[in-house]
Amino acid sequence: MTLLHRWLAGSFFLGWLLKIRLQPALVESSLIIKILKWIADRVRDLLRGSWFLSWLVRGGCQSGTAEPGLIGTIFVRWWDRLLRFLWFLGDRARPLIDGSVLLSRPEAAVGLVLALAVGADLAVNQSRGSALAVKVCLLLLGLLLVVWRPTREWRRVSLVGKFLAWWNGYRETAPGERPGMEYSLFLVVAYCLVDYVLRTYSPYPLLVGVWDELLFILIAGILLVRVGLQNLTLRGTGLLLPFLFYLVVYVFLFIIKSPETAPAVEGLRVYLQYTLWFFVAANLLFNRAQFKWLCDVFLLVVFMVALYGVYQYYVGVEIPKSWYDSKVETSITTRVFSIIGSPNVLGSLLVLAIPVSLSSMLTSRSSLKQVVYGGVFLTMLACLVFTLSRGAWLSLGVTVILLGLWLDRRILWGLLIVAVLTPVAVPSVYDRLAYMTTPEYMASSERGGRIGRWTKTLATWQSAPATGVGLGRFGGAVAARYYPNDSFYADNFYLKTGAEAGWLGLGALLLLLVAGIRLARSSLDQVDDPHTLALGLGVFAGLLGILAHNAVENIFEVPMMATYFWFFLGLLAALPQATGKAGTLREHYEEA
Numbered sequence: 394m395t396l397l398h399r400w401l402a403g404s405f406f407l408g409w410l411l412k413i414r415l416q417p418a419l420v421e422s423s424l425i426i427k428i429l430k431w432i433a434d435r436v437r438d439l440l441r442g443s444w445f446l447s448w449l450v451r452g453g454c455q456s457g458t459a460e461p462g463l464i465g466t467i468f469v470r471w472w473d474r475l476l477r478f479l480w481f482l483g484d485r486a487r488p489l490i491d492g493s494v495l496l497s498r499p500e501a502a503v504g505l506v507l508a509l510a511v512g513a514d515l516a517v518n519q520s521r522g523s524a525l526a527v528k529v530c531l532l533l534l535g536l537l538l539v540v541w542r543p544t545r546e547w548r549r550v551s552l553v554g555k556f557l558a559w560w561n562g563y564r565e566t567a568p569g570e571r572p573g574m575e576y577s578l579f580l581v582v583a584y585c586l587v588d589y590v591l592r593t594y595s596p597y598p599l600l601v602g603v604w605d606e607l608l609f610i611l612i613a614g615i616l617l618v619r620v621g622l623q624n625l626t627l628r629g630t631g632l633l634l635p636f637l638f639y640l641v642v643y644v645f646l647f648i649i650k651s652p653e654t655a656p657a658v659e660g661l662r663v664y665l666q667y668t669l670w671f672f673v674a675a676n677l678l679f680n681r682a683q684f685k686w687l688c689d690v691f692l693l694v695v696f697m698v699a700l701y702g703v704y705q706y707y708v709g710v711e712i713p714k715s716w717y718d719s720k721v722e723t724s725i726t727t728r729v730f731s732i733i734g735s736p737n738v739l740g741s742l743l744v745l746a747i748p749v750s751l752s753s754m755l756t757s758r759s760s761l762k763q764v765v766y767g768g769v770f771l772t773m774l775a776c777l778v779f780t781l782s783r784g785a786w787l788s789l790g791v792t793v794i795l796l797g798l799w800l801d802r803r804i805l806w807g808l809l810i811v812a813v814l815t816p817v818a819v820p821s822v823y824d825r826l827a828y829m830t831t832p833e834y835m836a837s838s839e840r841g842g843r844i845g846r847w848t849k850t851l852a853t854w855q856s857a858p859a860t861g862v863g864l865g866r867f868g869g870a871v872a873a874r875y876y877p878n879d880s881f882y883a884d885n886f887y888l889k890t891g892a893e894a895g896w897l898g899l900g901a902l903l904l905l906l907v908a909g910i911r912l913a914r915s916s917l918d919q920v921d922d923p924h925t926l927a928l929g930l931g932v933f934a935g936l937l938g939i940l941a942h943n944a945v946e947n948i949f950e951v952p953m954m955a956t957y958f959w960f961f962l963g964l965l966a967a968l969p970q971a972t973g974k975a976g977t978l979r980e981h982y983e984e985a
Contacts, residue, residue: 476626483621504538507531524596547939561689574686575677576620577612581670581960582691584953585698585742589732605952610672622674628675631915635908636668642901643864646894650863656875660893662864664902668954671909674963678971681925684964688749688928695746696769699776702731702739703749706779717781721833724824729779738951740785743777743940745957747789748796752931755801756924779817781825784945792938799930802895829860843884843945848885853891867893871952886943886950906940913965922972929968930963 489959506552511532514520520528580587584605591601600607604835619625643664651657678684716736717725733739750773754766777785790808797804828834838844850868854861865871867885882890891899913933920926942948949955 398775402559414670421493425825436529441916453665479617479621480624483624484945497818500538504535505536508535508539509533520596523594527594527596531891532803547890560662564653564985574679575612577608577615578674578683578687579679579690580608581612581674581956582687583694584956585733586694592934602678605956609669609673612677613669615675615806616673622909625676628970631912631966632671632905632909633907636671639668639901639905642666642897643894646860646898647864650860652863653875656865656871657863658865659871659874660869661865662865663869663871663950663955664890664894664898667949668905668959670956671963671966672957675962676963678967680965681922681972684925684968684971685928687930687964688753690751692746692750692769693743694983696731696772698731699743699746702729702776702779703772705729705731705777720832720835721828721831721837724821725781726821727779728781729776733841735955736780737782737784737946738948738954739953740777740780740782741939742957743773743780744785744792744938744942745786745954745961747777748792748934749772749839749928751793751796751804752800752927752934755804757922758925774811778819778822781821783825783829784942786947788938788942791941792934795937796930796934799934800927831883846881846884846886849881850885850888850892854888854895857895861891861893866891866893869947871950882947884946886947889947909962910937910940911965913962916966916968919969920972923970925972933965936962936965 455911511528514526515532575899580773587604591604595601620627644663647657647661648931662768673734679688692728706727709727709730712728712730716728728736730736731739733742747770750766750770754763754770757763757766790812791809793804797808835844839848846868853867856862861867863873867880868889870882872880873882883892887899887902890902894902913936916928917926917933936958939954949958
């Protein structure tokens, strides 16, 4: 703004703009200003009263005190019985666990099992190269979990513990308080890195395709154990009824439209499996320190991914010619994909992470933290530019505009500056965007691009508008595996859902998404800590960016992105309880 002021002051034609001085009374009594304020108030009231769009404004998603109704009453009664049964089991098991050396230290039990299993494998099989190195590392990790037991005094006194406490800024759970932090969730936020390591270096090929399912079963088991032993209540019930409706609809579609069972099962898995991460995250977030650590570890992982992407651009990594129109876009020499394998999926991951880094940078009080978060933000932004993913660019634009309206208006000015300077600094960006306005692009898109695919998808949907052609049979990865000669990627997850599940399945999906977005916004409105609120708004904006990107890509078909979306949505739903007092303990539930 200072440079703009100097430029205007030295301008012969526009310098008079700075000499205009309007009296406050003149501004307040201006008819134009009053009309604009009246229009803004009416738009805000309209959005606040809309069930679908109330999440755009603060306070628009507050739930009322309506009667639960017959179904709600029955549900609450069964929910109460389930909790009391888990508490009963926990009361009976607690003396056994307290008297056991291994069960009282679950990390030691896990380390012992890991060390014994890997040690037996090394003794039986002759491993070499990277497989041997990975197995030795796993063996050492198991032994470390058995013998190393850092105390709270060590965390408080050591330099590492002091630095981590300073960086996070929030007090951890005191020794006498329960529940404590759930560390297994860090594996979820590091999904892309863990998946890459297993795909590249795992000595156990069977783990590559099922490790995320095994991780979910493990963490869900931990949740049930903690509910019983620590007398917790289950959260996330605000989305349970929409999810049950969603579940019933897709099971119904699976039953009536499954001419071939295998693709239908995989298609059903795409829609149902990853939504369960919402309930895991909503019930295992206990304090603000844990939320910030999860976000920071996620940023660290994505930063490493983005840094490798920038390196790929520097060395000019080779890419298939199908990733761009080589006859027209002659200035494009590479598109980065890092360890993800796809520029578009990498772009979607960055769309989720960039608003989180931006909100962390703007709300940090320490200059060192601002520099660190600023470096992370710029690296991610550069990597996103180098993906040359137009869909990701547009999705980030939507995300940044919303974050600027909610958090800080300076973000909008920054977006404008980046939008103007990037095409100048990176000519391939300008060529990529300008090509969209040419007749050649329209002809190419209609012939074999998105427009042609969307047209075919709509035609397929019209053949069975209510229930679709069947799950797993059109427009996605499952159909491409089972019907390689007759399938293609629809490049629009919503149209693909309509073609496979009809308006019934698409309506259930949109209802679940809107209910989840409303729940997340309502939870953010209840957060009173400004730093946690700003971080939550960054996550919320990133989730909306993923929804926008789904309009031009099948993002929810990627297990990593679907897991991240529902997991972070669950974290947002749990923020009011995590930022307040305990609120989840058994005595509070019974008093209510």
